[in-house]
Amino acid sequence: MSKNRRRARGRRGSVRNVPLRTHWLLLTTLVLTLSAALLLQGYTQHMFDSTADGAEREQGPAQAVPAQISSGGPVIEGAAGRTAGPQARTIALTFDDGPDPLWTPQILDVLRRNGVHATFFAVGTQVAAHPELARRIVADGHQIGLHTFTHTNLGTAPGWRRSLELRESQLAVAGATGVTSPLLRPPYSSTSDALTDADWSAVQSAGEHGYLTVLTTQDSEDWRRPGVAQIVANSTPKDQAGQIVLMHDAGGDRSQTVTALEQLIPKLKAAGFRFGTVSEATALPDPVQRASAADHWQGLALITALRTSDWVLAALSWLLWAAGAISVLRAVAVLVAARRHKRMRGRGKAWGKPVTEPVTVIVPAYNESAGIEAAVRSLLASDHPVEIIVVDDGSTDGTADLVEALRLPGVRVIRQQNAGKPAALNTGIAAASCNLLVMVDGDTVFEPDAVRMIVQPFANRRVGAVSGNAKVVNRGGLLGRWQHIEYVVGFNLDRRLFDLAECMPTVPGAVGAFRREALLRIGGVSDTTLAEDTDLTMALCRDGWRVVYEERAKAWTEAPASLGALWKQRYRWCYGTLQAMWKHRGALTQRGQAGKLGRRGLLYLLMFQVLLPLLAPVVDVFAVYGLVFLDPVRIIGLWSAFLLLQVAMGLYAFRLDKERPGALWSLPLQQFVYRQLMYLVVIQSVFTAIAGSRLRWQRMERYGSLTVPAGSPLQATTAPTPQSLALADSWVEEARSAVPAMQYQGYHSAIPETPWSQYHDPGQGDAR
Secondary structure, three states: OOHHHHHHHHHHHHOOOOOOOHHHHHHHHHHHHHHHHHHHHHHHHHOOOOOOOOOOOOOOOOOOOOHHHHOOOOEEEOOOOEEEOOOOOEEEEEEEOOOOOOHHHHHHHHHHHOOOOOEEEEOHHHHHHOHHHHHHHHHOOOEEEEOOOOOOOOOOOOHHHHHHHHHHHHHHHHHHHOEEOOEEOOOOOOOHHHOOHHHHHHHHHHHHOOOEEEOOOEEOOHHHOOOHHHHHHHHOOOOOOOEEEEEEOOOOOOHHHHHHHHHHHHHHHHOOOEEOOHHHHOOOOOOOEEOOHHHHHHHHHHHHHHHHHHHHHHHHHHHHHHHHHHHHHHHHHHHHHHHHHHHHHHOOOOOOOOOOOOEEEEEEEOOOOOOHHHHHHHHHOOOOOEEEEEEEEOOOOOHHHHHHHHOOOOEEEEEEOOOOHHHHHHHHHHHOOOOEEEEOOOOEEEOOOHHHHHHHHHHOOOEEEEEEEEEEOOOOHHHHHHHHHHHHHHHHHHHHHHHHHOOOOOOOOOOEEEEHHHHHHOOOOOOOOOOHHHHHHHHHHHOOOEEEEEEEEEEEEOOOOOHHHHHHHHHHHHHHHHHHHHHOHHHHHOOHHHHHHHHHHHHHHHHHHHHHHHHHHHHHHHHHHHHHHOOHHHHHHHHHHHHHHHHHHHHHHHHHOOOOHHHHHHHHHHOOOHHHHHHHHHHHHHHHHHHOOOOOOOOOOOOOOOOOOOOOOOHHHOOOOHHHHHHHHHHHHHHHHHOOEEEEOOEEEEOOOOOHHHHEEOOOOEEO
16 A cells, blocks of 8 residues: 555544534624624614604593693603692703714803703713713713603503613613713603603603603794794793703704704893703702713613624625625626637537547546446446546445446456545546546446547647536435536536636536646645545646536536535535635736636635625625614515526526526525525534634435436436346345444445345336
8 A cells, every 4th residue: 555545544544523613602602793783783773763853743642641740840750740840930951862963062062152051861872872972961061861762752662662761771871971860851742731641651650760751841843943033932931930941952954953042042041031950940959860880881881882783784784785796796797708608619619629539437436336337337328438447445335346247348446445535536547548537426427428528628738627517416306406506507607707717626526527647747636635626626727737617518416415415515515625725825826827726716716605605694684684674675675686686697507508497496495595504514614624623524425316317318328237236235135144234434334224126127227
């Protein structure tokens, strides 16, 4: 056994397969944190009621409002049913809806110039957005009160929301200013005699929590913007009675309010009125107290969370717009490239003289008894001269015996101890007698013209490898259809783009052709990554060879039939691709063919197979956020537009591949299961790579479904012989008598309970 082979075998024996639980915990934490940030953002921004305070609203019944309340003063202690009013010739200016970064400072400046203190009923979200203004209000000697957290109508709000609105607004004030205030002005309230039963219920509930409700006696109606003179007139008392005047420092253009204040204060002072805060006007002790340390720090945490959620939402919005734009540009680029690729091939552009020299087909096989006979027979049915080498890599299910029992001409079996697929391929390369090699997995069957088609590009001496067109054979059920769509739309459209850009990153192991001298020049197939086909293709590109796509070379391969099997396969693919990208990152700075791979192929893979999938969970969370807090019609419309774009791509891709488009009906469902599975695979792979863990090779389960769909000329060539069935039955019986089940390097292979021949119908050549 060679040193290289011993090293490969040793690696598989000592590989660390440490389950990475931490990254799933981290991902869950990140998603929950993002969800909480969006929930907080949605509640504060999109549950915010921006209706003007004085706007007309439907009046409800008022039978439950006590007479002493409806006829009493504007300051109400709801729990005790007591009221208080301003003293004669005393004005309490009150401002709602702030603080606002434009108008609040101007109003504060006017009040300071005139030596007047006022009361500001602040909205919690505005305090959190502008805590420095709340601090200035308190520092200038003004009184601060609460106007709820999101300017909601407390009279119509359920009990849980009333409590939340009051508590969160109190915390915002405590965090910003270091004080707490029991003064509350419910949004949409006016005078005492306008209270309804619902309003009274809210006042009582607030009183039970220790809040004093402050209504008004005189409305400036500045929210209507009636003009400066009218605001001054509306705010001027008609007699010598004290007043609590309602004005606004936010919620719209308050320039008229600022100007009106400049005129109103000197006018009322000249008339003998004095100004004070609500508590001063009503001769009540100042209710504003220093906040406890707990309330202050909780308030700071709330403000930090709100501001962070603002930044997160802004960043996400830009990211999502960028991702959407890039995805649309990719779709356009892929479709344009596919059309151009079709025209180039459609005009019959020849690579050169027809390639007629014989080809060596290498079939690496490890426990492939379920499909190896169909694969080999399909290769023998080729309309191009072939030599077939089956390299049995230490199979334990009789794969080599099964092939040898077929006694097929031109088929050679090489046995070796298990050393991995790269070692098996290198064994086949060394034993090949032809310069042109086709590599095919043991779970794949070829169309009769596939070998001939796939070697024609070798007429061009620059071509070192050719990717064929792999198709899903077991496309029944949703999972099969989704993979069928992915192969046709995702893989094949990308290959056409890569072909035109001369940056093909992967020749699939299921159907690929190579120039033997090119493989020998780079040292054969490397075993340093789990995606040996991607690693090999990138190495060829960096060596200066061109890799092309021949869509007419069709081969049928088994796809995973369960979510677990699909996860294992794609996990290995994705992790191996990341390994190959990192291994060949030097191509980014190279020139020529290597530079095309680096600056085109690697960047494309990084953008669309790594970064965008990592962003996909955010897209899903944001979509739910949009449905709940934004315009659901708009969100559904955007989703539908992207879906239509995918359907259009699918229809064109299916047309190019001459496939029936019926499977595309399942495309919408794919967005809710398959897409999530794929981006979770990428996340798992990225975290595995970052953690430095090495992934064990995970062999896909074989199902024995390698029969080509109806109408294929291969149907008559894949029938098993009586001799091969008898050999398989004898192996099954011998294995069952020796051990009921085998465990080989961590992979479980159960011995069938039914004779092998019962799975086949020799008359139809089909695997049931």
